[in-house]
Amino acid sequence: MKKIGMLVAVEIDAVVKRYGEPVKKEQIGHLEFSTYETEGYTLIVCHSGAGEILASAGVSLLISLYQVEMVVNFGVVGGLTDEMAVARSCIVTKVVHYDMDISGLDPVKPGQYGFLPDEFIPLTPELIEKALSIKPDLKTVVCASGDKFVADPQKKRALHDTYGADICEMEAAACALLCYSNNVPCLMIKTVSDGIDSADMFYEELERTSLLAVDLADTIIRSFT
Secondary structure, eight states, X not given: OEEEEEEESSOHHHHHHHHOSOSEEEEETTEEEEEEEETTEEEEEEEOOSSHHHXXXXXXXXXXXXXXXXEXXXXXXXXXXXXXXXXXXXXXXXXXXXXXXXXXXXXXXXXXOTTSSSSEEEOOHHHHHHHHHHOTTOEEEEEEEOSSOOOOHHHHHHHHHHHOOSEEESSHHHHHHHHHHTTOOEEEEEEEEEOTTOGGGHHXXXXXXXHHHHHHHHHHHHHHO
């Protein structure tokens, strides 16, 4: 039976509504890990809280301690273009960690890690292709990830203009980077909770869009097992 890891920042209520109560819970520092036994696979959910550092710790433990074979990151995000309206479901193809910048020291671009060819952290092409074969209406997107909630419409547009990003959030770079570095397949399914001019709708839309995202992620996970 496959072991699937799932990183959840703030959308844990949607996980409980989708899967019920876990068969096992563990607390490691600030992080909470819940184990679910489903038909076809074991799901270990890390509830990390918001931000890249906590997400990095969570994914590291999913890979090293729980030895998952794949990591799924679902969640709600901000839209960076007029096209990315509230509740638009999407699949991430690559991530840029826009807070990362050593270009003043090394010959790299802002956002680029030295061991990558450019500023984008790639996700697993095979998982993306399989997900699109199941849900062809999913929007493929570039995700801008950093340790800040972006509410300002001008800053949202700037992220799009600089990196060609469609969405923004706070954990994807950590998840993508750790999976890439450890050769663990990674799938990211996101649903837009707030558009360019509607950041104040985040909490209003959180429950509805979280449930959309976790249901979609579960449908795709089941096709892999």
